[in-house]
Amino acid sequence: MAYPPPPPGAERRRHVRKDVTVHVELLRGETIVIASIQNLSLGGAFLLHPDDEVEVGERVRLYLAAGKLDAVQDARIVRVSRGAPRGFAVAWHEPGARARKVLERLLAENPEVDYPTEAAAPAPSPTA
Secondary structure, three states, X not given: OOOXXXXXXXXXXXXXXXEEEXXXXXXXXXXXXXXXXXXXXXXXXXXXXXXXXXXXXXXXXXXXXXXXXXXXXXXXXXXXXXXXXXXXXXEEOOOOHHHHHHHHHHHHHOOOOOOOOOOOOOOOOOOO
């Protein structure tokens, strides 16, 4: 049985994402620049980057590090934000065991903020 596609704007992520501040080396073609990851998941990341020339579908390579553990990970640009915040979202391309370990460590080092997949219940009002 086939299910209909989700409505426009619906949450499609399969992994919980977390706010992080991680600087990475980003390789685009022959150019290496430093970029900052704003949020991260086991499925991809959003990078703050002002370059107007990035395009959806473009392949990039990131050098990720968590302490002494590092990995090089290929990704594909899946969304470009030309407004605020300026940057782009990537989906990881077949992360290997080492890259997955780096991602898990980066996520564990930043446990305080995550984006729930469902709306949180409102806090109860204080009683007087």
